[in-house]
Amino acid sequence: MAARETKSTERRKFLNTALKGIAVAPLGFILPVTDVLAAKGVPSNDGISSEIAKLPENDRQAKALSYKEDATMVDTAQFNRKENQFCSNCQLFSGSPGDIWGPCAIFSYRAHPSIKKPFEVSANGWCKSWGPRAA
Incomplete structure (x- = not known):
């Protein structure tokens, strides 16, 4: 049974x-x-916006890496930034050529809290983690 x-x-x-x-x-x-x-x-x-999630400069991690949306605003004496260094030609930037904003390997794992999309950085930006893109 x-x-x-x-x-x-x-x-x-x-x-x-x-x-x-x-x-x-x-x-x-x-x-x-x-x-x-x-x-x-x-x-x-x-009701969710289809806009991109721009990484704010006042984000804790962005501040720690001295990220700026406009690389020309970076203090070159303090950070040793060269004239041709931008997010668009960094090895960590994975946006397509010509994109104004794109994903960065450092920030892409984090999502914007309200639109739930990964943060993107300005192609004209710069941070201390900049490294030359492999040829």
Whole structure:
């Protein structure tokens, strides 16, 4: 009798889990489409902006690395910045050529709290972690 109750309980658990999976499966098709549309800049109806998440200069990590959106504002005497050093030609910058803003390996793992997108840095910016891009 105990074996029969165990099989019945296991069958109920299986059916319960399977039915939940079937009910949730359509969401797997809906959610990725909204992410693709947001990446293309198509406005969504969920109230979340499709803007990029610009890294603020007053961010704690940005301050620690002396990040500036405009590299010409960096004190070259204090930080030994050369004239041709910008985020756009840094090995950590992964934006496409010509992009005004792009992802940086240092900051891209963090997301803007309100729009939930990874922070991006200015292509014309600079920080102490600048390193030449490999040829």
